[in-house]
Amino acid sequence: MDLVEAVALAAVSTLTFIACWTDLRKMEIPNVLTVPFALAGLVYHGATQGWDGLGSSVSGLLCGMAPLLVLYLLRGIGGGDVKWFAAYGAWTGVAQALALAVWSILFAGGIAALLLLMRAPGLRKIGKAVAWPWGRHPLEAAKGAAKFPFMLAVVPAFAVLAWGQFA
Template identity: 40%
Template sequence: MAYWGAAVLIGCALLTDIRSMRIPNMLCAAAFVIALLYGGIASGGEGLLASLIGAVAGIAPMLAMYAARGIGAGDVKLFGALGAWLGTQQVLNVMLYSILYAGAIGLLLMAACRMWGWPERLLNREGYADVDPEQRRRPVRFPFMLAVAPAAITCWYML
């Protein structure tokens, strides 16, 4: 059941992150509360404690990436909610694979931007023709959920 809760959370976050480059606070908060309730009901105090520890394990490393401006605050909260659903080991696995997938996606996007220039225009959602070359060198952003979703699938496939 916990994997289904995490899958629903990831699916909803993927849709909103692709559409608006944001993960709603209400989504993360609701998923977190439901995960705590599920942990408490399914396994009592031990389950509730495991959910809380998983949430901390999801938030703590992501705060460092947020401080380095590598991800948004919604991603930090998302991993806290995922940690509450999945527990410490699984959320760390999803996190590791997410970072690896994000690195691969970033490298592909950088190469495509250098070769053709079109992904930058699409990803930054701004005009391209009127921009001077120095402004074109801004970092290319993409929804982190494009890396989190395949990372979760990879982790669950390996179970």
């Protein structure tokens, strides 16, 4: 791993940690976090790699944002998640941004499957014992209305990709 990649990894690790913290606490990823990180990614890659680096960073920003924008328009995630993925893409580029989107959606599907399992007759008692700080409890919410912070899916996806880089 070269210095440019190491700085990018440090930046997205910091971005991920802070975003996860705020999303778990408030179900929100603020613009004051995502916008400066996105701009810093553009500036950093432009300064260290010239026009090619800036172009790659802009492409990563757009490709990080695009798939999540679709989920946002379908009301599956919040706007902060979209901006977080744009910032992530500005630092990592197209391939990593798209890979993280795919892995995050897969992990979110796994979480959704667990929420559905909690509704099963034999598991309802256990499911009701699980504290749920993000709105109505999945067993009390109307069908399909249970919510969870998307960063619960992003963090393990991020870990899988980071592990793949170092393994």
